[in-house]
Amino acid sequence: MTDDLENRYTPRFLEARPQLLRSDSYSDSTIFSTVRKLRKRYSIAFYSPLLGESSWTLVGMELMNELDKLGIPTYIIPWSISEKINQIRFKKRVLPRNTIDLELIDIHQYIKLLHLKAIIRLSHPDSFHVIHAFRQHYPNLKLIGYSVAESDSINEIWVDGCNTMDQVWGTSRFTCDVYRKSGVKVPIYYAPHGVKTDLFKPENADGKLRKRLKLDNKFVIVYVGRVDGRKNLPALIRAYAMIERPDTQLVIHGDKRSQDLELIRKLGIRNVTYTEDIGMRVWSVPHRHMPKIYGLALGRRRGCHVLPSHSEGFGMTLVEAGAMGLPCIAVDWSAPPEIILEGKTGLLIPISGFEEVAPFISSGGTWACFKEEKLADLIDLLYANPNLCEEMGERAIEHVKENFTWKKAAEYAFKALCALVEDSEKKLWRRVRSYYCMYKNN
Template structure:
């Protein structure tokens, strides 16, 4: 197959899709807003709009649409797959009449980041879903949201994890300190403030508890100030963003993974943690209840609730055997539903079914 991905080349998910299909002898082309190289394939930047003058800008948009379509047609793809929906009129011109178009929303492209409400008046989304041969979503929650824009079937193909990379290992530092981890961008929708406030309640009872905050974002200065104001600088470490390949090493010394999101489309970081036999404390929002089994692989709490977060974390601090049992159940659950190879194969099957259907060939 010849597959054209329109996706963020920086994303680990994009890199995994490319790797999977390259390894199976397919030809891949990636169009991205970011010129991040991906081994084995060509990454082309989206044509840029430069002028601020609308009378000139509209011609640039039309020119760029023509350039994009020319480049795609030159590649002669069997499949064009959009990962994440960007709201741009040029995009609509690019995708108009594209054969065998797959559309995969990732979350914030179909849900408002802060209100977590469905964006009901989106011409862009409805247009793309009408053009699509196949629509996929990473969770049943996102599939239900997508159905507000289309009557077409929405296939659920989760983000899987590499269970050979994310696997349980012996802890490096065996101490009595209980270590928590938060791995997300530092944004309002991921709820880091509520975790920091929960830490003030936890430390009051278990002063040796540590929290690693991994990620960058616009809230960092504000969160560091809150940490200092609550007297938690000895308990909370801000590590900044790290490479995805560094994450398994960091998680080796983590006792609990915490995801206090206000909303979450899927939550792949929680799946990675469970693959390493780490129990997850998370909020019961969006797609999280699909990936964290409440009381079995972790504990789910209400969003925006530091008290519930603290209570759940303290429960597992006081019950190391329960932590261990939840961790083992978590890995079993991931192996049964979220192995990367299995989920990529689902997408492969969808590609082939379209190509084998009437009118599917170029």
């Protein structure tokens, strides 16, 4: 394990094109000296899942990749030792460990060999105790909790979990505000998720698949996501039933629940497609193929993406769909208003009140409700105005590129990490970042 860990880190931006960094003020020797100093002083690790297509899997991998480009030694500690490391793109950045559960012997090795200074736990705050247990033995190890809020408040268990951390990162400004007003006292930083705009772009839609499904001339409404009480898919089904026409189609990339199928039958909906029926089951489609799903709404007339959730801690599908050029519709509460520019990149459903969250949401609190007729009206507005759809979709692409890339997300994470290091080390971090910026601009 020792030799393996000692040889893992070479900054990717230095590997790629070091010749671009030669100038009067920035010599290669200076750069490598600075990076060696940083390696000796600091490395960080995301404690996150590796396999499966959950948003936390993507967040850990993509932020690790972008912080690595910034010259920050960054690794992943997998949630489970049983996860198949050989299936991971960045397997050399995944830290081995000696035990099934993460224990002191593993942390000791990481600190000794990699100078690990911070662990970022990606999960809900009621699980932050997993890393807090190490503080007694390693008081200088910085602990960061990275999480979401999906209701208007969090309970005492979540608050206590947050307050055992040195920092908390929130995926949206809504999340940060909820945590503050609920009693979280440690510093809270805004650290949004992002999207790979080189993957999620209209050119990566699958026109052949769209034609095979006879969707090219239809107005397609795409739903992407889990199917549970918070995601509120039945509201979209009922709203769609109000506006269904021969040239519309509802595409659902989510689990086929018997109650939803019964609702579709009861409402007499004809034009609905589950991606599972075309060989694209929700949990088996690799993330790199997701543009094909959104692309089903990019026929001769542009469709839209609807996320009918009661609440969102971020809304990953909103930035993915926006990057693909789809106008989005979501509730005018929690995180969606931070992503959707009302009337410019999409439409927001006005809320009608609040209700207690479903029991499976462990934070407690309430979330928003809306009238399905309002959602139906917004879908109908886009259906009746093809030019508006086109304009919103084009603006959505630019909006996402400017505000929600993984590079942008890494900038926020970098600022938060800088606040953790000693003043003498901040200068070093920022110097490495300046080298990267010069490389990026050449």
